[in-house]
Amino acid sequence: MEHFPIVQALCRAAMADASPATRKQVERLRDALARDGSSKESGALTSILTTADRTHEIAPSRIERSRSKAVGEVLTRSTPVPVDRETAAALADIFFPADIQQGAPLFDSIVSYAIETIVEEWAHYDAMSALDIRPSKTCLIYGEPGTGKTRLALWIAQRLDLPVISVKLDGLVSSFLGTTARNIGNLFNFANRYQCILLLDEFDAIAKVRDDPQEVGEIKRVVNTLLQNLDLRRDVGFTIGITNHPKLLDPAIWRRFEVQLEIPKPDFDLRRVIAAHFMKPVQAPDVHLRLISWFTEGTTGAEIESLVRTYKKVFTLRDDNKKGLLDTLRQFATLNSARIKTERRALLFGDSKLLFQAMRDDPILGFTLADIGEVSGRDKSTVSRQLGRGTKSSDSENVNG
Incomplete structure (x- = not known):
């Protein structure tokens, strides 16, 4: 056989952890070679089978305790999985x-x-x-x-x-x-x-x-x-x-x-951590992570991951990203309407003044006017005019920054 060295190597690898069916096929090949007069090749396969038998005899039992003390045989990638008798579909x-x-x-x-x-x-x-x-x-x-x-x-x-x-x-x-x-x-x-x-x-x-x-x-x-x-x-x-x-x-x-x-839904701090985790390798500003966390109130980690994917797509595709994070949130909320709470959606698509007021006055979010300007793509003075004179804490340095 011209390519017998390859066949021999395959048989040796298969016999390292062979099932009875695999061993049977190697034996059939050995016997077929012997009948065809290929005694050298047949002998080589006999040697592989004999070596496998000896290795099995001196090897420790496969029924042993693992590091976590589970008992039973060792599961391998070649272990056949049980199937449904009617459909032949794997059960696991x-x-x-x-x-x-x-x-x-x-x-x-x-x-x-x-x-x-x-x-x-x-x-x-x-x-x-x-x-x-x-x-x-x-x-x-x-x-x-x-x-x-x-x-x-x-x-x-x-x-x-x-x-x-x-x-x-x-x-x-x-x-x-x-x-x-x-x-x-x-x-x-x-x-x-x-x-x-x-x-x-x-x-x-x-x-x-x-x-x-x-x-x-x-x-x-x-x-x-x-x-x-x-x-x-x-x-x-x-x-x-x-x-x-x-x-x-x-x-x-x-x-x-x-x-x-x-497993509960994540709170504000954990949502921010999750957003930062899925954001890699993009380095999003902390103010963006906080707003993502705020807008995803009541969502799961999987939904936050979906929003972060949208953010990263925008980051990749837009050379000019000055339009701000709010546009990205609106895009996500439009394509994933069930993933943003009704109250947050209303703020996103409603009067900008009400949105800015909500972001400024929320004690958890803690946004300054500069923060609002960054996520909305506007400067601080424009945000201040949008909010209007006389709004709560509008001239306070500790709130407006």
């Missing part, structure tokens, strides 16, 4: 620590401290075991869409150096009677076999209140199956559930989770 996605975005999610200090305690419990597993206690193995993360729940779950997995078996529970639902419960069982059996974190996203898709008169008996059986599998997994591995609709969850579901962590 797998994310390895190296694939997960670096950096901790941005939350306020209280939430951040609570998250760190979860990680620290696992980092001190041995010390806790000596006191006959164990780290929390179940965590339900809930909050509005865009608050960073899924990113948080993946970051926890990265800190624990464990792969994530991620499943959107609505993807397990089948129109075939009994298939949904079977999919749940197969998924949990798969997760329980490996060292991993099981991430159950969109938890409310299945874990609905069982006495809901709109639900048929099949859903009630599915919820019972989910409860039983959660109970069985408690002593096996770490499970994280995520939901945007906590009120839809069955009370029995809540009782299965030791940690119940709500």
